[in-house]
Amino acid sequence: MEIAIDLLNLKKSFDGGKDYVLKGVDLTIPKGSLTVIIGFSGTGKSVLLKHILGLIKPSSGTIKVLGKNLTEMSMDELIHFRTNLGVLFQYAALFDDMSALENVCFPLHEHRRNLPAEQIIEIAERKLIASGLDEKHFHKLPAEMSGGMRKRVGLARALALDPEILLYDEPTTGLDPILTEMVDNLIVETHEAHEGTTSVVVSHDLIAAFRIAHHIVMLDKGKVLLQGTQEDFKNSDVELVQRFLAKGLRTQ
Amino acid sequence: MLQYWLQHRDRVNNTLDEIFISVGLKIIGFFHNTGKTFLFFFECFPLAFKKPSRIDEIIRHMEFVGNKSILIIILTGSFTGMAMSFQIYLGFQLVNATNLVGPTVALGITRELGPVLTGLIVAARAGGAMAARLGTMRVSEQIDALEVMGVDPKQYLVAPRILAAFITMPLLCGVFDFIAMVGAHVLCINILGLDEAIFWDKIQLWIDPGDINEGLLKSAVFGLTFAAICTNKGFNTTGGAKGVGEATNQGVVNSMVMIIVINYFMTNLIRFFYAVTG
The missing domain is CATH 3.40.50.300 (P-loop containing nucleotide triphosphate hydrolases)
Structure with a gap:
């Protein structure tokens, strides 16, 4: 095992x-x-x-x-290592100045810098749809969304980098x-x-x-x-x- | 009085002890907080020059600190220039030295009032917003979310704000100086009827570029000061909405006090520098 x-x-x-x-x-x-x-x-x-x-x-x-011992990692190593983890927070912790789509694009912009913008948007849209968010809500800000919708966006964002642990x-x-x-x-x-x-x-x-x-x-x-x-x-x-x-x- | 003190000696002593302890704790707390802010600043500021580049964020914050403060700077600058020149005119009129109103106003504005008032106004407006924004992000777990996404929140959120304030403050101070002198000109020449040629000739005679640079340098330091204090307070907020309010309040108050204190020491330091270098 x-x-x-x-x-x-x-x-x-x-x-x-x-x-x-x-x-x-x-x-x-x-x-x-x-x-x-x-x-x-x-x-x-x-x-x-x-x-x-x-x-x-x-x-x-x-x-x-x-297999990696977190207690022995430097801060830089830890920051890089965390791309293997995706987290859905209790209240989703969406960035409140970004739309649903921008929230999901954010980790991709940060860690897939070689990808063209169109491809990043395409991946983000795919993740949002997979999380069950209707397309008409993609450009809404977190304050305009219900609790359930925010959770879906939070999940899509957690999945954006295809983490090994969710x-x-x-x-x-x-x-x-x-x-x-x-x-x-x-x-x-x-x-x-x-x-x-x-x-x-x-x-x-x-x-x-x-x-x-x-x-x-x-x-x-x-x-x-x-x-x-x-x-x-x-x-x-x-x-x-x-x-x-x-x-x-x-x-x- | 003495009899009262002898009768209640223990109680008075205890009260005095409490006062000394309380004052002592406040002083220790002040140095502790100042030290923490310095450490926070020295940890965060170099991150602005680390990869990945945050140039977009820096420009966005420069726009927020600078562009959105312009109107209030113009408004306060013009009235400060007018009020100051009027007071100085009234004083100098008594000794028949109204010819010196122009350079005196210019010296006061460029060296002191320009940087200090710009610092105070922008600390209240942009510094307060920085503390509130970061505090809200902290209590709503948005900063934790950044961390677990593999993004250094200090590099993404704090460093661009500090650098933006550092770059923008001298520009705002320059605008304040210019507008305040326009205000002084309007009041002295158009309203009080002073001679325009003498007004500007005396300014040219008495004011060095060094005086303007002194103010710009001070304002850059004030930018670093309020940005470091307010981002530190916001970034380390605890305790929900109440904590955000406290962080914002403390950030603004501490920034204002520190700007005034640092201004005094910088004035002396610069005078000392000029005295040494001739």
Whole structure:
């Protein structure tokens, strides 16, 4: 089994070691899998994601992404390496002075400088259509778009450089159930359409995790409580997992 | 009073301690922030000359800092020139030295008021906008998005803004100087009835290109100052919309204070330089 992301005894403290947000996370995410990292609020999910992206340096431990140790990289190497990663942020984080099309063109302009402008636009339009955005919205600014449309543009932008790893930060937070299902389906469709791509979704939505994930990781109090398949979770006798499952199923 | 102090000695001492500690912390905080801004500036400014070239961004920000400030510079410059020349005329009239109104106004404008007022106005307008824009981008994760796209946000967002302010400020200062002198001319010649030939002859006699250059140099430094302070505040914003407001406010206030403080030291430094070089 090839490994996409490998975290070893990852610890992070923001106050010089008094309190640890991550208390020794050991986590392995297989290449090509669709993994969902779940947990209650404040368990360190977003902090973990920022470590995988190299946005935060760990207090100790190693982070290997696609076989490269991020903790040993210089800033320039890290900036270059991040072109292998695509991220859909919680609120899409679109550049608000650019239209949908310009947002998707931006990473292509930055990293495919040899491509002619027409080809960049063509690729961006293809990505937007693949993400399910109607052509009539291509020239709208983010402020003129709905939440769902922004997510689609955010996904198209994340896919622009054909990354090997796609990360989703709480993609369904604040969305209504219909939109949540739409985003979940989009994640699965995108994963299936990009063979070999590793998808990592950070979420607190257990139902979504059960609906889409091949591999589930549950975080609690800065540590991995359980990781495995849906069956492993259903058969687990860990009390917190059972509570989480019961609550999730009740909500469903 | 003494009896009161003896009775409440402990309490007074505690209060004094608190005052000293509070003032001390403020002073330490000031040096800490200044140091951080310097480090931020020295980290970001060289990135403006690093590949990939951000010439489009630099021109865009020059247009924002420069072109969009022209109207306000013209307006303030003309009235400053008129007000200053009127006050100086009133003062010099008392000692029968109205012939010197022109060069005195010109010296004051080119060396001091031109760069300082341009700095303050542009810091409030463009500096505030820089801090607010970067702060909003920070809290809405747009800066994180740039980073994960493999784009250095300091090189893309900060360095072009600092370089644009550095290039544009002397141009704006030149415009301010020119317009202020036009205002002074209109007031002194057309309204107060001073002799036009004497007015300009005395200016030519007393004003060196060095005086104008001094103002232009100061304004370039003020450009670096407000751009570094405001981009630093905006780039490192925390705490949502409230944080953006605070960053903008602190950026503008700190820039204005620093411009006035730096102006004093630069004036002395330049005088010292002229004294040494003759």
